[in-house]
Amino acid sequence: MVAPPDNDVLWARGLRHAHQGSPALTGVSLAAREGEILGVLGQRGAGKTTLLNCLSGRLVPDEGEVWFNSSPVHTLPAAVRGRLRRDRFGWIGSGPQLLPELTVRENAALPLLLSGVPHRTAKNAAQEWLERLDIGPLARKRPAALLQAERQRVAIARALVNLPQVVFADEPTVPLHRADRTHVLRTLTSAARSHGITVVLASNDPEVASLADRVITLVDGRLVSGMPSQDREGASSCSASV
Numbered sequence: 001m002v003a004p005p006d007n008d009v010l011w012a013r014g015l016r017h018a019h020q021g022s023p024a025l026t027g028v029s030l031a032a033r034e035g036e037i038l039g040v041l042g043q044r045g046a047g048k049t050t051l052l053n054c055l056s057g058r059l060v061p062d063e064g065e066v067w068f069n070s071s072p073v074h075t076l077p078a079a080v081r082g083r084l085r086r087d088r089f090g091w092i093g094s095g096p097q098l099l100p101e102l103t104v105r106e107n108a109a110l111p112l113l114l115s116g117v118p119h120r121t122a123k124n125a126a127q128e129w130l131e132r133l134d135i136g137p138l139a140r141k142r143p144a145a146l147l148q149a150e151r152q153r154v155a156i157a158r159a160l161v162n163l164p165q166v167v168f169a170d171e172p173t174v175p176l177h178r179a180d181r182t183h184v185l186r187t188l189t190s191a192a193r194s195h196g197i198t199v200v201l202a203s204n205d206p207e208v209a210s211l212a213d214r215v216i217t218l219v220d221g222r223l224v225s226g227m228p229s230q231d232r233e234g235a236s237s238c239s240a241s242v
């Protein structure tokens with residue numbers, strides 16, 4: 001195993017994964033730099049979710065390596081990967097997946113509370129993010145009282161509250177109307193930019209391309225664009241690099 005270059009916060013090589021025998025990733029290599037917004041485009045079933053799951057340590061790939069700084073994510077024990085996800089990564093899915101019995105502020109504070117940060121400190125930090133994302137006045141409400149776009153902003157606050165190094169956003173705008181989509185994406189990318197947080201943003205919305213620093217495209221589990229020219233020339237059927 002060779003550790004990734006120093007300026008890459010996240011680095012993957014030769015990722016292959018099949019779900020019950022059906023291939024979802026067939027040789028994907030990529031790298032993301034500190035503070036970079038990396039768009040992962042692809043149609044439904046292209047392998048975006050599987051890729052983000054492998055990169056974030058939710059799933060161990062059948063083959064290939066994933067490095068986060070100098071940690072080989074693919075070989076870490078499950079408990080260590082769990083701590084990595086909790087302390088260093090943020091996750092935003094297409095449904096906000098908030099806990100209905102908690103207030104908006106408690107939901108946003110969760111990653112800090114789970115890491116043992118004192119209640120008051122965690123809630124103050126959560127409130128700051130809610131203000132930054134223009135939903136401060138909703139802090140005491142329960143998720144059910146919010147609009148879908150507001151709930152998705154709570155999910156963004158929750159993903160950013162502990163200042164992770166990488167946020168994985170898997171189709172974060174799917175349930176939203178077009179106007180809300182743009183706003184939520186801009187909110188996420190500008191908040192991440194202001195804190196140097198790397199974002200891996202999977203979507204089938206071409207608008208993502210205009211907000212990302214760089215875009216890679218997945219088709220049937222392999223990269224078809226976003227490769228440097230020397231790799232594109234050498235790419236055979238399944239291995240690509242960005």
Ligand SMILES: Nc1ncnc2c1ncn2[C@@H]1O[C@H](COP(=O)(O)OP(=O)(O)OP(=O)(O)O)[C@@H](O)[C@H]1O
Binds near residue numbers: 020045048050051
């Ligand atoms: N848990 C699973 N069990 C079986 N097959 C799966 C599973 N998860 C994904 N797949 C299959 O793997 C392939 C890649 O799916 P994946 O969800 O990674 O793609 P995606 O680009 O995120 O698509 P979507 O936008 O639909 O989520 C698809 O053919 C999908 O049907």
